[in-house]
Amino acid sequence: MTQSPTTPLPADSPHGLAAVEREIAHACKEARRDRASVTLIAVSKTFAADAILPIIGAGQRVFGENRVQEAKGKWPALTQAHPRLQLHLIGPLQSNKAKEAVALFDAIHSVDRPSICQALAKEIESQNKHPQLFVQINTGEEPQKAGVAPQDADTFIAACRDTYGLTISGLMCIPPVDEPPAAHFALTAKIAARNGLKNLSMGMSADFATAIMLGATHVRVGSAIFGTRTVPHN
Structure with missing residues (x-):
């Protein structure tokens, strides 16, 4: 069975996939949006291949990982066996991992500083590979969290481009x-709109329905699909 990134999964999907799909469909209906406008990213960080394979078998094709090194250890074999998979980096990226990230991922959700921009630009040109890029906004301006402060977003996005x-x-x-x-x-959506950006990666297991109501195009759902993580993950 094949599935495009936005095709709903079957009702008998394993684990929490069916429940997540029902909630996404309901949120889209409430927001008067097409279900195909929301891509479900199944966040597989800390889960081994044997936990991921049943999710692939159910038709899920888009997965998210937090760390380049972890993804390198398990995804090359999975993508070779299932070539239609898409892999998204949703965790922080270090500039010295840009080469591996561009080679491995179809999308990078954590562009947030000039050193990353420079490293990504170099590798995109060198590898002639063009992953989808998202700028991370630190909407709460939390010092421990990656991302661009909202008041700096317009300037940073312009620098990324120009x-x-x-x-x-x-x-x-x-x-x-x-x-x-x-x-x-809502703040993230407002920044995106004024910068002509259509994609919004926002919403996780506890709040993805709210995110869809406010325009999310990509929701990152892990525990609601795979269950509680038993491996600590910072």
């Missing part, structure tokens, strides 16, 4: 855990 020659397709945000997410999603 200084580094990067094609930015959208924005990503991770709201503070102790605040309602809606305001953060």
